[in-house]
Amino acid sequence: MTTAAVTSRVERLASSGIQLIPKEYVRLQEELTNMGNVFEEEKNNEGPQVPTIDLGDIEAEDEAVRERCRNELKKAAMEWGVMHLVNHGISNELINRVKVAGEAFFNSPVEEKEKYANDQASGNLQGYGSKLANSASGQLEWEDYFFHCAFPEDKRDLSIWPKTPEDYIPAASEYAKQLRGLATKILAVLSVGLGLEEGRLEKEVGGIEELILQMKINYYPKCPQPELALGVEAHTDVSSLTFILHNMVPGLQLFYEDKWITAKCVPNSIIMHIGDTIEILSNGKYKSILHRSLVNKDKVRISWAVFCEPPKEKIILKPLPETVSETEPPRYLPRTFAQHIDHKLFRKTGGAVEKNQSTEDNKSPEDNQPREDGKRS
Template identity: 85%
Template sequence: MQGGKYANDQASGKIQGYGSKLANNASGQLEWEDYFFHLVYPEDKRDLSIWPQTPADYIEATAEYAKELRALATKVLRVLSLGLGLEEGRLEKEVGGLEELLLQMKINYYPLCPQPELALGVEAHTDVSALTFILHNMVPGLQLFYEGKWVTAKCVPNSIIMHIGDTIEILSNGKYKSILHRGMVNKEKVRISWAVFCEPPKEKIILKPLPETVSETEPPIFPPRTFAEHIQHKLFRKSQEALLNK
C-alpha cells in the first residue's frame, strides 16, 4: 500500500504512513518488510487522518495503549535514573518530560519468505530512541547480539519486550547499552510486531553524557548533538558502510 495519502515519503522527511523495505541493505541482503509508522502520543501531536479506520476500534484501542505505555515509560525511566544515582525524575526530564517525549509506533509486517536464508526482516541496528517497547504475534524473529553471537528472543505470552536505545546510552555515558538487534523472517509463518519508540524532541534537547556520569577516569564518550543530528550521524555512517560494501 504505497500509493495515495497513506504512503510515507522518507526523502521529504514524512516518515508517517505506509512503507516497504523490499530492497537490498548495506550488507547486500534483502530486507523483507512492510510497515506502518504513526505518532501515537502526545494526543495533541497525532495525525488521525492517516490512522487506519479498520478495525473500527483501532483508534480507541491504540490511543489507550499509547497512554498506558507512556505511564510505563515514566516508571522505567525512574528506575534507570536511580540506577545511575540520580533523582528519579532526572532522565525523563532530560528526554523531554511528559509534554515533549514522543511515542512513535511502527507496525512491522514480515510476509512469508520462500528463501529466508537470503533475507532479513530488519537489518542489524540500534534504536535511536530512549526506550523501545515491542509486542508481537508470538512468532519468533527478534534477535539480540549478545556475547558475540545472535540470540533469538523468547516469545513469552502476555509480556512486553523493552530495550534501551541510543538516547539513554548517550545520557548515561555508555553505562546503559543500546542493544544491537535485528528481525528475522521465515517461510512458514507471517510475523507481525508493534514497536513503540520513545523519542526526545528532535531540536530542543542537546544529547550528551550527564555531568554525574562523567569523571576524570570516565570522560565523555559521546559528543553533544541534538536528536536530529544524532539521526543524521547514523544515516551518514550507514551510507558510508553501504559504499564500502559495494
C-alpha cells in the same frame, strides 16, 4: 496510487508464488551468521537468555521487595539493554485489542492499505510503506510497515490512522497513553540506578510535554528463502526506550557476547529496549544492544514497536555530568537528537559495533528524512 507503489510491497511479492527472492533482498555474506530455522533456534535453552523482569513489585510498599525488582531491571539494562517485561500493568485485554486491530489492517487487501500509503520522496513518512533502496547497503528488508505518531495527543494526525477496523484508533490511543505511564516508571528506576533523582532522565529526554511516542507495526510476510533475507537488518534503536509487542512468532535476535541470540516468545510480555539516547546520557552504563529481525517460511510475523523519542532539536544529548569522572571520561560527543540520527553513533561492522562513527545504519521512517532506511524491529 501507482503500479510501482503496489508492486514494491513485500506482501505482494511474497504471495506471488516465487521460490527465489530477488537479489536486492539477499543479504551480504557477513550478515548470514545464525540465520537458521528461527523456530528451532528459539527452542535452544543453552547459553545466555534475554532476561525476564517481573515489574509486579516495582512500586511495592516493602522497601526490600521494591529494591530487588528495581535492581533486576537496572542489571538487565546494564548487561543486556533488552528485556521481557511481565506484570507491567497494561491489561492483556488492551494488548489483545491492539494486536487484533493491527492484524486486521494488514489482513486487508493491499489495494485497501495503499489508501494510507506514505510518500517517502516528499518526506511524508507516516502511513503504510515499504523500505526503499539506499546507498548505505543497497539491500532491501523483507517487511512492510505502518508508521505514525501515537502520543502525545496534540502531535498525532488521526487522519492517516486506519479507519478500519473501527477499534484501531481507540485501542492504539489507549495503549500509547498507558505505555507513556510505564515509560515514566522505567525512567525513574534507571535514574535512581545512576544515582540521580527519579525524574532526572525523563526530564533529560523531554519530560511529559516533549517525549514523543512513535508506533511502527512491522509486517514480515512468509519468505521462501529465510536463510538469505532479513526482516530488519542489524541496528541499535535511536530512541530513549522502545516497547515491542509481537504475535508470538519468533524472529528477534540480539548480538550479545559476540554472537546472535534468538529471543524466546514470553506470553503476556512486552519487550523493552534501551535506546541510544539513554546509553548516551548514562555514558554507556546502560546498553543499546545491536539487534535484527529474522523471517521464516511458515508464519507471518507482526511486531508493534513504540519508540519513545526526545525532541529533535531542543535537547543536547551528551553524558550527564554525574556519569563522568577521570576514570570514565565522556564516551559520546554532544549532539541534538536530529544530529545523532544524521551521524549515527552506532554502526555495525560485521559482528561488532563501533562508536562515534558516521553512518546511515539505524534510521526509522521518521528518523531519516529525506532518506528512507527503515530500521525498526
